[in-house]
Amino acid sequence: MLCFSQKQSIAMASLLFSFFFFLLAFSAYAGSIGINYGRVANDLPPPSKVVELLKSIGITRVKLYDTNADVLTALANSGISAVVALPNELLSSAAADQSFTDQWVQSNISPHLPATQFEAIAVGNEVFVDPNNTTRFLVPAMKNVHASLTKLNLDGKIKISSPIALSALQSSYPPSSGSFKTDLTEPVIKPMLDFLRQTGSYLMVNAYPFFAYEANTDTVSLDYALFKPNAGVVDSGNGLRYASLLEAQLDAVYAAMSALKYDDVQVVVSETGWPSKGDSNEVGASADNAATYNGNLVQRVLTGGGTPLRQKDPLSVYLFALFNENQKSGPTSERNYGLFYPNEQKVYDISLTLTNESTTVTNVSKSQTPAASPSSRGGGQTWCVANGGSAAEKLQAALDYACGEGGADCGPIQPGATCYNPNSLEAHASYAFNSYYQKKSRGAGTCYFGGTAFVVTQPPKFGNCEYPTGY
Known part of the structure; x- marks a missing residue:
């Protein structure tokens, strides 16, 4: 049996207290990781197998792009919460008549309760860049869906939001200069932020450092985009140092919201990711870079803390995406954002839980060793x-x-x-x-x-x- 002097005991207690405080501080600011489950493919496993996969990798939050009954049934009693979507093509109907949203909620949400957990409904997706010009329908549709939830006493359980792309910003660099496009501000941004504030919801933002890097390889450091060690970038407007491009992008959104006096509305990253393959002109699209970005992002989120502007707001992030989707149109990268192939094999190996190292990312063909x-x-x-x-x-x-x-x-x-x-x-x-x-x-x-x-x-x-x- 070991014996300690009073002095040694006090020193040990002090050390344990410091370590406990370190863990307490970490847990207080820890963020959360979810994943987007897109299904624009003809070779994906059935929803029941997908739910097994999600559970095996420790994912408890999933974001969908519709309200597919088979998927929602598979999620029942799984412990996985879902963000579902009312697609852009239904926005005009949802905005015009509340009886439409009443029926939509009763047909797509109510039958799955309480077995399936719904976190939120995404009303539309990147509506401002929708070629069908559905922007004017967005806020009325959000309000009608919320009113339909209220009738069923579900408004306190399911949030309403809508993912926006960073293209909604007029200015994003430096982050402190962030502002929304003037033609969107009064007609839709301010009414939407008013709605989110009143209902206690959050703004969904789709943010992709890959696009910013690809378009600006001469000025944007790859290490900065990938959360790798770098000297950081100092915002000339507020003096804050940024160690990652994603945090700078988010703070540009926060600055734009602050300029409109909406500092109390939170942001959730509804999509972010990095392609494992691309066309010859898609600079930076590779399995190594995708593994580095997503692996480091997960560790950054789970170790806690917010952005330099919102230090105490934990990051909430949905990775894009669960699978490679072979029927998506556009460049090669669009079909190669998945963490998994449709046969459930990993495209590359990363940890979706907290590790002891800041970087534990590997290509699937390499041994699992930390980056140097x-x-x-x-x-x-x-x-x-x-x-x-x-x-x-x-x-x-x-x-x-x-x-x-x-x-x-x-x-x-x-x-x-x-x-x-x-x-x-x-x-x-x-x-x-x-x-x-x-x-x-x-x-x-x-x-x-x-x-x-x-x-x-x-x-x-x-x-x-x-x-x-x-x-």
């Missing part, structure tokens, strides 16, 4: 610094962990020591994170700290403090 850090790839000296956009509670918990159980050398950031000034949480955390990172030989995953840190290739600048490069 910049230093191990021969990219020269690197340092680990704190993400100043992280929530203060989470950053403090990570700092406590680094200085405690992590074994970082935190003596220089104590009061009166050489690196105490500047006396800021970001500066102190950066010193502690870098100490840990260097002691761990700059290995993959050692500069992460629950998403509060990232790797840089230039020495950090905090006062006159010198940051070590090795131990």
Whole structure:
């Protein structure tokens, strides 16, 4: 039996408390991962097999593009909640007559209750770019569907929203300049945001860093698009540093909403993904990049925290998509967003649950090993610094962990020591994170700290403090 002195017991209790606080802070800001289950294909497994697949990979939230009865029946009593859709072609009817939406709800939602869990109804999809010009029907249709749910006392259980594309923005760079297109703002954006606020719902946004990278390879870093270690991009308008393109895209939406005084409406990423194959002109479409993007995105979401502008709002994301869909039109990439082939084999191997490494993505043909850090790839000296956009509670918990159980050398950031000034949480955390990172030989995953840190290739600048490069 081991015996501890009172001093040792107090130290151990303090260490355990710091680690517990780190876990508590993580859980308080953890996000959620769902997946889009599209069915524009003639070779997909039956819905019952799809539900088994979803359960086997730990997915508990699925988004559909219709209200297919076979799919909703298969989801019954599965523990998987569904977002269903009223398609664009029904918007004019739904907007014109509430009796239509009454019948739609009674035919497509009510028969599956309570066995099937409905999270939300997506009224239309990317309506603003619908070639059939259905924009004017959107908000009236949303209101009528909500009224139909209210008649059945379902309005408090099922939310109403509508996915928008980033093309609804007039400006998106830098994120702080985000604004909606002027021809959409008064007719539809403001009425829709009013509706979402009044009903306690959220705005659905389809965001694809792949498209932004493909169109701007000369100015957009692939590492930045893929959530890989990079120096980040500083917003010249608000001074915030962005470590990923997706977060910058979301904050452009938040900034646009803020400009209209809708800071209280949340955003859910209703679609995002990366194609595993594309045409010759679709730069960046590959299985390796798709695995990296989706794998790193999952870890980013599940480790918690929001965007630099909305730090305490956990990210809620639906990956696109579950399967490759062979009947989709358009470029090759459109048929190759799936995590799985129709035979249920993986297109590439990623974890959909939280791992201990920041990057655990592989191509299906490779062994499952973490991606190398910049230093191990021969990219020269690197340092680990704190993400100043992280929530203060989470950053403090990570700092406590680094200085405690992590074994970082935190003596220089104590009061009166050489690196105490500047006396800021970001500066102190950066010193502690870098100490840990260097002691761990700059290995993959050692500069992460629950998403509060990232790797840089230039020495950090905090006062006159010198940051070590090795131990």
